[in-house]
Amino acid sequence: MPDLCTQARALQPRTVALRRAIHRRPEVGLHLPHTRDAVLDALADLPLQVHLGVGVSSVVAVLDGARPGPTILLRGDMDALPMHEDTELPFASEVPGAMHACGHDTHVAMLASAARLLAGRRAELAGRVLFMFQPGEEGFHGARHMIDEGLLDATGPAGRPERAYALHISATIPSGEVHVRPGPLMAAADTVRITVRGRGGHASAPHDAVDPVPAAAAMIGAMQTAITREVSAHDPAVLTIAHLTAGTTTNVIPETAFMEGTIRTLSAPVRERVREIVRRVCRYTALAHGCSADVVVEPGYPVTVNDDGAVTTLAALGREVLGRGRVVTMPTPILGAEDFSYVLEQVPGALAFLGGCPAGVEPSVAPPNHSNRVVFDEAAMVSGVAVYAGLALDALR
Structure with missing residues (x-):
């Protein structure tokens, strides 16, 4: 585990390049052809079984380990928001009226790099990793559509995931920290x-x-x-x-x-x-x-409820990979909503927040997620890749 950040850092140029390519061409809703193709290109040379959505632009990729064992699901959502970008970043949105203001572009890039890191360590895996690249999180029930299309049975009934995890970047949390809590996390x-x-x-x-x-x-x-x-x-x-x-x-x-x-x-x-x-x-x-x-x-999204055991595992893994001071237990839930809740209704797991506050900016004054001026610290993606990969290695060793 200690070398995961080193490996994630070596992948950082790939992670950043994919994130910026997706950021430039944001897509809204359930149909994201350019984003889907960018994901497929990023995964093309890896030993994965890839399944594409029928009614939505989803990508499900399966990495089989060297030995039989359980399945762990890792999610990254892909869609943007229907809003104008005012960040003046050199890779700002080139699509009028669309912006990755919630950081889903970073989620996709981190998950793709985690898949690459884990593919290089297949010999250590007893089981399989299910990578869930999901459209339509921003109010379109994308996770529910993917479940209806067979997400949880992508490796056969015997391979249904036993654990499910997702990270969500936040511009108002110190960069590289992981914040989580057991029980109800989001509304x-x-x-x-x-x-x-x-x-x-x-x-x-x-x-x-x-x-x-x-x-x-x-x-x-x-x-x-x-x-x-x-x-x-x-x-x-x-x-x-x-x-x-x-x-x-x-x-x-x-x-x-x-x-x-x-x-x-x-x-x-x-x-x-x-x-x-x-x-x-x-x-x-x-x-x-x-x-x-x-x-x-x-009716909208259900309550996002984290499994106590999954949170304990995530927190321990985060401390091992990132350092003890980098994992924080949230005192209260937040009343934002998440459609990863649909997955957590069927699979024990947890969603955690990954800090992405830009360097030199106080988290309390940083433009928050969903702001037209939000900026995320790309260095935080190293932590995200390492945690995603570490969760799989821990569950399948």
Whole structure:
């Protein structure tokens, strides 16, 4: 294990080159032909069995060890975000309206280099490594699509993964550190869309109309209050209405108002409770204003729950490979969401955060993931490659 960082550092030119090539040509969603081809090119000379997705641009690569044994899954997500890049990097996005603002380009590059490192140490592996290159993490349920297409049975029913791991880079964590915690790590994320229906009319005569705008405004406050009154303060729950629209001009009361937002929770019971609160509060608040409300709650990603044993293994491996001070236990979950949760529902495993804060920048002020100005320290990828490879070597020795 101690020489893994040395080996990862030797692969760093390849890792950086692949990362930058993908960064220049970001793709959004489930269909990422250029990114998929870049991955295939990076893996082409390795002794891997490669399976391509049918309905999505996924790549599943299998490395068989020298002896029989269990299967371990390692994931790297590949998709970008639909946003403009303002980093002024020499390898900045060349695609208008698309940017790798969440670091998935680094995930792909680290996983590909980990595959190369492990291919060179096949003689040490008793079992197989399943490399999961996944599209559509940013709201497109890519992991679920891959599972539906047979990801977990890619090596046959007897070869289903016994452990699954993923790393996610973060620009607000010191570079090269690994942050993890057992149990719930990230939230379930549901989308709520509410249409409030009234009766349009002249803005000077609201008594001759039924105005949906004050009804919508009242709903926002009522939902927030209801959550604080009905959900325990010890059970995190967040509702944010992020989009509200109504009307077309100053002197017309519109017939409808529309709003949408997100619900974030860390347990299934609280998730269902908040959904019920939203439906009930909107319905009766609308009725109190003489309106009606159509409420649609669109289920999103489940809670990302780390297996205690997998976290213990990851933390111990991280300390062995990177040094004791480089692994940090997070005190609380975060309410972002991750579709690696679909994998962790079926395979015990863990997701950890890899620090990627740029040199000379305080993590507290660094532009965060999903910022148009986010920059990741490429040197952190050495740690990521070493940890990915170390997890496989540890599980399959």
